[in-house]
Amino acid sequence: MDEVLIKAEHVSKKFCRSLKRSLWYGAQDVTRSLLPWTRQVDAEISADPDADYPFPALRTDEFWALKDISFEVRRGECLGLIGHNGAGKSTLLKILNRLIRPDTGRITIRGRVGALIELSAGFNPILSGRENIYNRATLFGFSKSEIDRKFDAIVDFAEIEDFLDMPVQNYSSGMQVKLGFAVSAQMEPDILIVDEVLAVGDVGFRFKCLNAMADLMNRSAVIFVSHSMPQVFRVATQVTVLNRGRVIISSTDVGKGVDHYLSEFNISSNIVAGSGQATLGSFHMESQNATANKGEMLRVAHGGAVTFHVGFQVDPGIPRIRIQIVVWNMEMLPVMDIMDADRRGYAVDVPNSGGVKVSARVDHIFLNGGKYILSAIAIAEDQSRIYCRDDRVGNLFVEATAASWAHTLVPAVWNLDN
Amino acid sequence: MVQSNPVPDDADRPRSTTELPEVVITPHAGLEGFTEAMRSMTRDFAQSRALAWRLFRRDISAMYRQSLLGYLWLFLPPLATVSVWIFLNQQQLVTIDTGDVPYPLFVMTGTVLWTAFNSALMAMQEIMGQARSMLSKVNFPHEALIMTAFAKALLNGLPPILLLIPVMIFYGVSIGPETLLFAFGFLTVVILGSALGLAFVPIGALYDDVGRAIQLGLRFAFFVTPVIYAMPQAPGLTRTLLTLNPLTAPLVSSRAWLIGSAEALPSATLLVFVVSLLVLALSTLAFKVAMPHLIERISA
Numbered sequence: 219m220d221e222v223l224i225k226a227e228h229v230s231k232k233f234c235r236s237l238k239r240s241l242w243y244g245a246q247d248v249t250r251s252l253l254p255w256t257r258q259v260d261a262e263i264s265a266d267p268d269a270d271y272p273f274p275a276l277r278t279d280e281f282w283a284l285k286d287i288s289f290e291v292r293r294g295e296c297l298g299l300i301g302h303n304g305a306g307k308s309t310l311l312k313i314l315n316r317l318i319r320p321d322t323g324r325i326t327i328r329g330r331v332g333a334l335i336e337l338s339a340g341f342n343p344i345l346s347g348r349e350n351i352y353n354r355a356t357l358f359g360f361s362k363s364e365i366d367r368k369f370d371a372i373v374d375f376a377e378i379e380d381f382l383d384m385p386v387q388n389y390s391s392g393m394q395v396k397l398g399f400a401v402s403a404q405m406e407p408d409i410l411i412v413d414e415v416l417a418v419g420d421v422g423f424r425f426k427c428l429n430a431m432a433d434l435m436n437r438s439a440v441i442f443v444s445h446s447m448p449q450v451f452r453v454a455t456q457v458t459v460l461n462r463g464r465v466i467i468s469s470t471d472v473g474k475g476v477d478h479y480l481s482e483f484n485i486s487s488n489i490v491a492g493s494g495q496a497t498l499g500s501f502h503m504e505s506q507n508a509t510a511n512k513g514e515m516l517r518v519a520h521g522g523a524v525t526f527h528v529g530f531q532v533d534p535g536i537p538r539i540r541i542q543i544v545v546w547n548m549e550m551l552p553v554m555d556i557m558d559a560d561r562r563g564y565a566v567d568v569p570n571s572g573g574v575k576v577s578a579r580v581d582h583i584f585l586n587g588g589k590y591i592l593s594a595i596a597i598a599e600d601q602s603r604i605y606c607r608d609d610r611v612g613n614l615f616v617e618a619t620a621a622s623w624a625h626t627l628v629p630a631v632w633n634l635d636n
Numbered sequence: 637m638v639q640s641n642p643v644p645d646d647a648d649r650p651r652s653t654t655e656l657p658e659v660v661i662t663p664h665a666g667l668e669g670f671t672e673a674m675r676s677m678t679r680d681f682a683q684s685r686a687l688a689w690r691l692f693r694r695d696i697s698a699m700y701r702q703s704l705l706g707y708l709w710l711f712l713p714p715l716a717t718v719s720v721w722i723f724l725n726q727q728q729l730v731t732i733d734t735g736d737v738p739y740p741l742f743v744m745t746g747t748v749l750w751t752a753f754n755s756a757l758m759a760m761q762e763i764m765g766q767a768r769s770m771l772s773k774v775n776f777p778h779e780a781l782i783m784t785a786f787a788k789a790l791l792n793g794l795p796p797i798l799l800l801i802p803v804m805i806f807y808g809v810s811i812g813p814e815t816l817l818f819a820f821g822f823l824t825v826v827i828l829g830s831a832l833g834l835a836f837v838p839i840g841a842l843y844d845d846v847g848r849a850i851q852l853g854l855r856f857a858f859f860v861t862p863v864i865y866a867m868p869q870a871p872g873l874t875r876t877l878l879t880l881n882p883l884t885a886p887l888v889s890s891r892a893w894l895i896g897s898a899e900a901l902p903s904a905t906l907l908v909f910v911v912s913l914l915v916l917a918l919s920t921l922a923f924k925v926a927m928p929h930l931i932e933r934i935s936a
Contacts, residue, residue, distance in 0.1 A: 233932075241842045247664070254667040312931075313661060316775045319928040321663055329656040336773035344698045355879035356690040357776050378668045408656060424681050458933075484936050 221328070223409050223439035224291040224314070226321035231463075232276060233283040238616030240398075243277060249436035273322055283309045284463045287323070291456075294409070296440040298454030299474065300447075302478045305460040307443045311335060311411055314441060329408025332358075332434070337398030342385035347378055347397060351388050355403045358534055368404045375426070396423055403430045410438045416620035447476050447548055447588070448623055476588070495536060497594040499529035499573060503612060510612055515589070521582050521629065526556070529575040530606065532568045532594045538599040540565045541576055545614065546591040553590065553625045556580060563597055564568035584626045643899070664929070673924040680777040687776060688690040688783035695766075695788065709775040710795040717747045723865050732865045736896045741807050744800060745891045746863040752793030753829040753883055756856060759792070760833025761850060764841040771931055778927050782834065782920055789826055797822075804895065814893040817900075821890025824862060824909040827883060838926040842933055855882070862888055866898060884906050 234240035248508030250256050275281070291297045299307050312318050315326065315333050340357045341350050351372055367562045371380055376396045378389075386394060412431065416595040434440075444450050450457065450472065456477030459466040469475045490498075501512040503526045510516035518524055519563065526543055547556035556578055566574055574596075592593040594613050597604045620627050662668075677684075700706040723742045724730040734742040741843050764771070771778070788843035804811075831852075838847035861883050868875050878884045893898035 240933055244842050244929055245839060247929045248842070251664045251669060251929055252838075252922050253927050254670055256666050316659070316661060317772065317928065318932040319664055320661065323663075325661040327661065328660045329870060333775070340770055342694055342698050344701050349694065349697070353690055353694050356687050357770070357774055361682075361686060387748070412646035583691070 219227050222290050222292050223327045223328045224289075224297075224441070225347065226290075226323065227288050227325070227415075227514070229284060229287040229310070229313065229320045229325060230273060230282060230322040231284040231306075231313060231318070231320050232274075232280045233309075234280050236279045237276075239279045239542050243280070258379065282463045284313075284320075284460075287458075287460075287465055289456075289458055289468065290449070290636060291409075291439040291441065292440060293502065294436065297434055298441050298450040298457040298475070299441060299443045299460065300445070300475070301460035301466075302451060302455060304462070306463040307460060308413065309463075310460075311413060311441065311443060313407075314411055321399060322583075327409060330359075330406070330437075331409045331411065331440075332402065332405035332407025333411040333413075334399070334431070335411060335413045337395045339398075339404065341386050341398070344385055346383045346385055346537045347389070348374075348382045350397065351401060354398070358401070358405060361403070370402045371395075372404060375403060375430070377423070380549060392420065392423075399427055401426075403434070407434065407436070407438050408469050410440045412440060413443045428545060435469075447479075449604070472516075474585075485555050490606070490608050490610070492604040492606040494606070495533045496530045496539060498594055498606060498608040498611065499531045500527065500575070501529070501594060501611045502527040512611055515613040515615050517615045518583050518615055519586060520587065520627065523581050525577055525579045525581055525612070527531045527575070527577045527590075528594050528611075529573065530594075532572045532574060532596070532605070533574060536568055536605070537566050538565055539574065539605060540597045540599055540601065541574070542595050542597070543578065543611075544593045545624065546609075547583070548589060548591070550591075555586060562601070563595070565599055584628050585614070586625055586627050587616050587620065590614040590616065644731055651900070664925075669925045670921060673921055675855040677779055677920075677924065680779075684780040684783065686778035687780040688787065691780060692787045692791075695784065696791065703749045704801055704805075708796075710792065711799060713749050714744075714751045714799065717751075720878050725877040734763065735898065736864050737895055738807050739893055741800075741803055741809070742866070742891070742897055742919060743864050744803055745895055745897070748793075748796040748800060749825050749887045750858065750863045750891055751796055751823065751860065752789070753887075755792035756786070756789035756826045757831030757833035757850070757854070759789040760830050760837060761840065761847060763834075764934070768934060771927070772934060778924055779920055782830075782923065785833075786826075789830060793822070793826055800894075809895050814896075817893040817902075820885050820909075821905060824886040824905055824912065825883065825890065827916055828886065828912040829906060831912045831919060834923060835915060835918040837919070837923060838930060841930045857883070882912075895897045 236241055274286075276517070287306075289297060290620075299310065301307055309318075311333070313320050314327070315331065315335065331498065340354045342353065350363055351369065355368070355372075356362075360368070373382060376393075376399070378393060378397060381389065381393070384548045386397070389397070410431075426489075440453070442450070442453055454472050456468070457472050457479075458480045459470045459475050466476045481515055498512075503510050503516050503524055505516055505518040505522050505524050508517055516524065528541060528543065530539065530541065532539055543556040543565035544552050545556070547553050564574055564576060564578065568574055590613060591609065592614060593607055593609045594611045595607045597603065598605065618627060640914050700709065703709065705712075718740070721730075722740050723731055723744070725739050732743075760782070767781050770776075773783065836850065837847050840850075860877050860881055862878060867878055867884070867888055883907050885901045888898065889900040889902060889905045891897045
């Protein structure tokens with residue numbers, strides 16, 4: 219199926235930094251929109267020679283929240299939209315959902331649009347779950363008979379049978395989100411807009427959501443916004459990386475796009491923390507056939523060995539320190555702590571010069587494929603304080619392709635027992 | 637893991653592109669914005685009506701759920717106003733000449749009509765505040781909000797009329813064909829209030845000043861409308877002011893048609909009806925056209 223359901227051409231949107239001005243521009247825009255003989259784009263076209271599309275000029279305090287965005291999505295495809303906070307993702311979704319209008323360009327949309335964006339919109343806290351199901355479903359354009367038909371499926375999906383007639387304000391926040399998702403999941407959209415709403419509810423419900431989404435996605439053209447790279451990998455067929463409203467990279471090679479996003483991410487996370495009584499001196503690491511210095515990325519095959527060489531410069535008066543290396547995933551969750559045989563940091567005496575150099579060899583890196591961030595940490599011998607935590611020592615890229623969300627992939631020796 | 641499949645079988649049927657409705661999202665584009673708004677209003681009419689009914693029921697049932705007196709609150713405010721003026725008149729603190737019509741009946745009818753006007757205006761004014769979060773999160777036919785507000789205005793306006801019935805019986809007012817005209821006058825009052833309220837919604841969504849000015853204006857308007865007093869026969873500043881007030885004609889006429897208080901002004905009322913209806917329709921259109929700009933500013 220190759221019908222193009224979403225086609226965006228040169229879409230731009232400007233926002234205003236100052237509230238007072240924003241309201242005043244709003245009043246101007248409203249007035250202008252109500253005068254049938256005006257056209258917005260024709261007015262004040264900028265003379266920017268780099269622009270190959272007529273962009274209106276920015277007014278004082280305005281900036282491009284989105285500039286010159288173009289893409290196409292066909293049925294069955296999924297565009298993963300990634301970028302840091304404030305990159306313009308939500309703005310783009312709002313335009314696609316026809317909540318706000320772009321300032322330039324056009325988007326052609328074929329078919330019914332469903333949005334899994336705001337899961338609690340349209341709820342009235344005083345009313346019961348039953349009443350709210352009807353209200354929310356009507357808001358999304360369901361007819362009464364459609365709701366009657368789908369009511370049981372919604373209640374079943376949301377797992378709220380026992381609380382149907384209780385006011386929604388007494389629901390836990392998790393239950394409210396479940397209810398919201400359950401109603402939205404009943405849509406039969408041709409175009410599905412999904413914002414990062416999936417990390418909700420308990421584990422069982424999350425899987426249920428993901429499966430329901432997968433069903434919806436197969437039938438529609440999807441725009442998917444997420445900060446979770448495993449999710450993007452799993453569902454996206456193409457990615458667009460946004461930064462400050464501009465497209466940085468747009469590719470059908472999802473891995474390439476994600477890599478690009480992650481390398482951007484790195485720059486912004488240079489952190490050195492701790493008491494400052496120790497500072498990172500040298501850092502170096504090697505795998506079987508590659509080496510990397512401080513700040514570089516080391517590629518390693520899954521299961522391969524890596525040796526880390528770490529040097530710290532320690533203040534006088536500290537006789538002994540412990541050193542460890544922590545491995546973080548891209549969501550900044552620690553996934554591996556490299557320690558000594560006693561599951562503590564490796565303890566060493568500090569020589570008079572204050573310079574400490576150690577190395578640690580890990581025989582098998584069993585981390586799942588992907589990019590990881592390394593921190594080198596120096597702590598007091600009794601572990602009471604952190605002298606230095608340097609988060610910019612380098613990155614590890616583990617080469618593995620497996621359909622698994624787990625942090626580690628362990629190749630075991632399997633045997634038939636009967 | 638057991639998974640409930642929420643999508644019915646017929647959704648598997650592939651739909652061809654030609655069947656699918658196509659929507660083009662562009663920057664606001666002059667006249668096109670209006671034609672587009674009209675097209676979508678026609679297309680979405682069934683949905684917006686269903687939604688309006690749903691929102692209406694939601695608001696009504698939620699309105700009095702946290703209340704002991706409940707629907708009694710529909711009757712209390714007009715009763716309070718009426719009592720005050722009857723008291724003032726009986727104690728001769730304020731002397732008001734209403735001709736042959738008993739003052740309580742006169743002031744009650746006036747108050748009923750004023751309440752209808754007032755609540756229609758306020759219902760429209762409250763649209764943006766009440767639906768703010770919904771508007772900035774979900775795309776739905778916005779005209780449903782106007783229908784809901786209009787229905788709420790009617791609902792708030794009707795119960796006080798029920799209060800009138802025993803009073804009319806008490807004073808022996810006969811019901812004739814002119815009573816039907818009262819319904820028309822009443823509707824005109826509600827439409828006028830809605831039109832006035834809605835016209836200022838787009839700009840009021842941006843600036844709070846509008847809402848405050850309207851509150852202030854209403855207090856003033858109460859006294860330059862013949863609600864608690866009769867239209868003076870002698871020419872003068874009062875009469876000129878009252879004649880310029882668009883609410884005067886439908887209010888005076890409705891009261892005349894119901895209780896035979898004074899001369900009705902049928903042609904002026906008809907004019908107000910037509911113009912208000914026109915303003916209401918145009919304001920609805922403007923509301924729809926301006927909405928994306930408003931959402932952009934209120935949710936920013």
